[in-house]
Amino acid sequence: xxxYELFIGPQHPGITGNMMYHLWAEGDTVxxxxxxxxxxxxxxxxxxxxxxxxxxxxxxxxxCVPEPDVNEAAYSMAVEQLMDWEVPExxxxxRTIVLELxxxxxxxxxxxxxxxxxxxxxLPQWMxxxxxxxxDIFEQLTGARVYHIxxxxxxxxxxxxxxxxxxxxxTLNYIEKRLELYDDVLFRNRIFFDRAVGIGKIPKEKAIEWxxxxxxxxxxxxxxxxxxxxxxxxxxxxxFDVVKYPELGKFEALSDGCDVYTRMIIRxxxxxxxxxxVRQALKKMPEGDILLKHPNWLRWKVPAGYAFARVExxxxxxxxxxxxxxxxxxxxxHVRGPSYTHGINVAERILKGANIADVSxxxxxxxxxxxxxxx
Amino acid sequence: xxxxxPLKAWKHLARKPHTIRYPKEEHTDMDGNKLPTDRLRxxxxxxxxxxxxxKLCGSICMNGAITYEEIPELKGKExxxxxxxxxxxxxxxxxxxxLCTDICPTKSLKLTPNYKLISTDINDFKFMPTQLVEKNxxxxxxxxxxxxxxxxxxxxxxxxxx
Numbered sequence: 001x002x003x004y005e006l007f008i009g010p011q012h013p014g015i016t017g018n019m020m021y022h023l024w025a026e027g028d029t030v031x032x033x034x035x036x037x038x039x040x041x042x043x044x045x046x047x048x049x050x051x052x053x054x055x056x057x058x059x060x061x062x063x064c065v066p067e068p069d070v071n072e073a074a075y076s077m078a079v080e081q082l083m084d085w086e087v088p089e090x091x092x093x094x095r096t097i098v099l100e101l102x103x104x105x106x107x108x109x110x111x112x113x114x115x116x117x118x119x120x121x122x123l124p125q126w127m128x129x130x131x132x133x134x135x136d137i138f139e140q141l142t143g144a145r146v147y148h149i150x151x152x153x154x155x156x157x158x159x160x161x162x163x164x165x166x167x168x169x170x171t172l173n174y175i176e177k178r179l180e181l182y183d184d185v186l187f188r189n190r191i192f193f194d195r196a197v198g199i200g201k202i203p204k205e206k207a208i209e210w211x212x213x214x215x216x217x218x219x220x221x222x223x224x225x226x227x228x229x230x231x232x233x234x235x236x237x238x239x240f241d242v243v244k245y246p247e248l249g250k251f252e253a254l255s256d257g258c259d260v261y262t263r264m265i266i267r268x269x270x271x272x273x274x275x276x277x278v279r280q281a282l283k284k285m286p287e288g289d290i291l292l293k294h295p296n297w298l299r300w301k302v303p304a305g306y307a308f309a310r311v312e313x314x315x316x317x318x319x320x321x322x323x324x325x326x327x328x329x330x331x332x333x334h335v336r337g338p339s340y341t342h343g344i345n346v347a348e349r350i351l352k353g354a355n356i357a358d359v360s361x362x363x364x365x366x367x368x369x370x371x372x373x374x375x
Numbered sequence: 376x377x378x379x380x381p382l383k384a385w386k387h388l389a390r391k392p393h394t395i396r397y398p399k400e401e402h403t404d405m406d407g408n409k410l411p412t413d414r415l416r417x418x419x420x421x422x423x424x425x426x427x428x429x430k431l432c433g434s435i436c437m438n439g440a441i442t443y444e445e446i447p448e449l450k451g452k453e454x455x456x457x458x459x460x461x462x463x464x465x466x467x468x469x470x471x472x473x474l475c476t477d478i479c480p481t482k483s484l485k486l487t488p489n490y491k492l493i494s495t496d497i498n499d500f501k502f503m504p505t506q507l508v509e510k511n512x513x514x515x516x517x518x519x520x521x522x523x524x525x526x527x528x529x530x531x532x533x534x535x536x537x
Contacts, residue, residue, distance in 0.1 A: 055437040058472035122384050129393035136404040143414040143486075149472050158414070163406075170405055184380040191381075297478060298434055 001026050006356065010039050014117055014360025017370035019343065021363070025356055033351035033359075035344045041374040048333040053079060053153070054297040056330070060320075061147045063335060064372045067106035069098050070313040071320075072151040075333075077232060077309035078322040079153040082302045088289040091155035095233040096281045097168070098141070098150060099311070100274040104175065105134040106314035107271050114264055114364040115186050118195050123186055130178055133171050140164060154292030165282050172275045179271065187251065187268055196261040197254045200350050200362035204258055210349070211341035214316030215270060216366060218244040219262040226312035238280045243269045260365040267314075267367075301326055315339055315367050337372035344373065416471040417490035419464055419504035423449065425483035428460040432475035432484055440468035441475065444503060466492070466500040 009020035018039040024032040044063055048056050060075045061068035073095060080087060087095075112127030135145045141164055142148035142157070150157050186192055202212060207220040217224050223242045227235040243249075243266055245257040251265045294300065304326035310319040316338025323332040347366055354362060395402060402410045411417070423446070433441040441462045449459040462475075462484065476484050484504075494500065 051437055052435070054474065055435065058437065058470055058474065120381075132393070133405055136410060139410060139415060140404070140412050141414075143416045143473070144471070147470075161412075161414075163408075167404060167406055174405065181383065184383045188377060189381050190378045297474070298431070 003031060008359060009036075012360075014363070016113065016343075016363055016368045019368075019370040019373065021347070021351070021359070023351070023356070023359065028356045030351050030354050030356060030359065033348050035348055035373075037343075037370060037373050040370050042371075044375045045333055045335060048330055050329065052297060052328055053300050053302055053330065054294070056333070057152060058147070058149050061149060062371070063337070063375055064313065064315070064318075064369050065146070066109050066369060067102045067314050068147050069102040069151060070311050070318050071335075072149070073099060073233070074309050074311045074318050074320040075322070076151050076153045077311070078307040078320045079302060081307035081309060082305055082322065082324055083153065084303075085154050085292055088155055088292065089234075089286050090159075090288045091290045092234040093281050093285040094156045094160055094290065095151055096235060096238065097160075097278050097285075098138075098148070098156070099233060100278045100281070101134055101137060101168070103314045104271055104274045104278075105131045107267050107274075108134075110314065110364070110367045111182070111186070111264065111267055114361065117360040117364045118191060120186055120189065120191065123182065126178070126182075130175060133174065137164065137168055137171060140167070152291065152294075154294060155290050157291065159290050160285075165285075168278065168282060172278060175271070176275060179268075182268070187265065192264075193254065193261070195358075195361065196259065196264065196365075198259050198261075199358050200260045200354065200365060202258045202346060202350055207258070210346050212316070212346055213338050213341070214312065214314070214367075215266045216263055216316065216342060216346075218242065219266045220258045221245045226310055226317055230310065232309070232311060234281060234284075235277075237284065238277055240273055240277055240280075243273055260361055263365045270314075299328070301328060302330075310336070313338065315369055315372070316342065335372070335375055337369075337375065339367075339369045339372045342366045343368040343370070411488040411490070413488055415488040415490065416473050416486045417488050418466070418486070418492070419462075419476070420485050420487045421462065421504045422483040423461055423505055425481045426461055427481055427483075428458050429480060430460070431478050431480065432462055435474045435478045437474075438468045438470055440465045440470075461503055463501060463503045467497070 003024050003026050006023040006025055007020060008023060009015035010018050015021070020036040022034040022036050023030050044059060047059060051059065056075065057072060060071040063071045108127040108131045112124035115123035138148055139145050140161060142150035202216065202220060204220045207217055207222065212220065213224065221244060223244045225242045228242050245262050245266070246253040248265050249269055255261055302324045304324055306321065306323040308319060308321045310317055318338065319336035321334040322330055325331045347363060347368065351359060351362060404410055430443065433443065441464055443460040444463050445460050447459065471486070473486050476486050492500065
């Protein structure tokens with residue numbers, strides 16, 4: 001049969017953002033896939049070299065739109081390493097709460113998008129609505145709904161208002177209740193089993209080699225989580241277990257892992273895990289300072305050297321490599337984004353042999369975020 | 376695993392919707408508190424009598440959104456130059472990060488929770504913030520005016536089409 005070409009994106013509901021996949025297909029089977037990016041390049045890494053250390057904070061959060069806080073956290077941690085700063089106890093707990101709430105909101109968006117890609121259009125509406133309740137918390141805590149600019153080198157920008165722990169608790173209770181409904185509509189739905197089991201497999205032995213991280217790697221059976229391996233914020237004082245295949249709790253392991261089904265179930269379970277972490281952090285949060293005293297921002301010289309800080313985001317492992325020559329501005333900032341490997345390296349390989357109808361669900365199950373591919 | 380379970384979604388037909396009928400209904404959080412709270416980063420307000428024209432806000436602004444204008448009526452200390460300049464902010468460039476307010480030595484420059492400004496003229500988005508912003512006197516959203524101008528445009532567009 002003759003091969004033909006097909007373009008998915010950049011304007012396509014089945015793509016995860018401003019990017020494009022160029023597919024070559026025979027019948028309805030994909031024989032070759034090529035990731036095409038360039039619609040969103042803003043040159044962040046280069047821009048950061050021409051800005052002061054503090055001026056970079058409002059910039060880094062724009063690298064991942066659905067979950068901006070991980071970028072602020074990773075950049076701040078790298079600067080703290082260079083400055084040799086110890087973050088106050090209370091700030092570490094507030095960071096944990098912010099990062100976990102951001103993770104829940106990012107997962108809600110990712111699962112909603114996925115459900116849309118297999119034709120269950122009720123869920124994206126509900127999840128976007130429920131995510132808004134988390135954004136209400138962020139608005140009261142950080143002063144902005146999406147780009148929070150809240151986690152700073154040396155702590156967090158503002159203290160938590162008195163009414164907020166109660167609001168967070170009520171919002172989490174609400175989301176926990178809603179999760180049962182999500183289970184009925186998506187995770188225990190026959191359509192989901194029929195469509196997702198055994199599709200989009202990442203070979204387990206290749207997963208590490210290809211650079212897979214985050215929930216996608218945990219779905220392959222590796223218990224790899226930066227929060228556990230190299231605890232940052234207050235994760236070392238919080239009790240949680242890494243969710244990984246085949247320990248899927250109340251869900252059955254229908255396949256031998258690594259597929260779309262397992263990846264989505266892992267995300268679903270991690271929402272519950274994050275809710276638990278936020279509750280623990282709220283309970284253990286001590287009183288005290290929230291921010292170290294900064295030097296004058298316009299004359300802030302960070303000692304020469306280099307630092308690498310990494311955090312676990314909802315998409316995978318985020319890393320910031322920051323080099324300073326002791327000057328007012330960083331010499332080089334390199335961002336290791338998880339979507340770069342998932343969107344280009346992994347997606348191009350696992351799309352080979354897939355059905356055209358499955359392409360968008362495979363892409364959504366990898367949770368690719370184009371702004372972080374291009375930076 | 377069931378084919379009937381997803382039908383539970385039908386019960387939402389009798390549920391109150393998430394969405395609010397803006398601007399008739401107010402935006403509230405889960406507890407019913409009015410949003411936005413004071414912490415929201417919206418338009419600036421500036422106490423012109425406390426502002427000393429030090430230009431620090433303009434130097435930290437990474438977007439170059441802040442320029443300065445001289446107000447001859449303001450007289451500072453004698454012999455000090457440039458004391459009667461005040462920031463003018465271009466909201467086409469501002470990203471509402473609030474670094475300018477944190478660096479302000481007199482704390483005269485503040486961010487207010489007012490974020491609504493609708494205009495069909497691009498020049499309306501560049502102005503000198505004063506305390507009026509805080510009192511919300513300048514920033515009443517005139518929905519009738521917006522609807523009117525939209526209607527005007529539609530009519531104009533239709534005429535051009537003919």
